[in-house]
Amino acid sequence: MKGNRHPKADIEAALKRAERAGLKVTRDQNGHRWGFVICCSCNREKLVWSTPASAGMEARRIDEFTRKHSNCA
Secondary structure (H helix, E strand, O other): OOOOOOOOHHHHHHHHHHHHOOOEEEEEEEOOEEEEEEEOOOOEEEEEEOOOOOHHHHHHHHHHHHHHHOOOO
């Protein structure tokens, strides 16, 4: 594994926003999977692909997950 950064800039920015919102970002590369965004409060996770068909769409999905789970308590 090379570093902890995602190779797509849009996705890396979304992952940083998720971390700032209090979610856990874990790199666990296996095949096309890059890792996960995890909400520790409700124990839900969002799979993050390393080679998505659309980096912009994957970033929007991460942002949507972040919005839904940033208020979990």
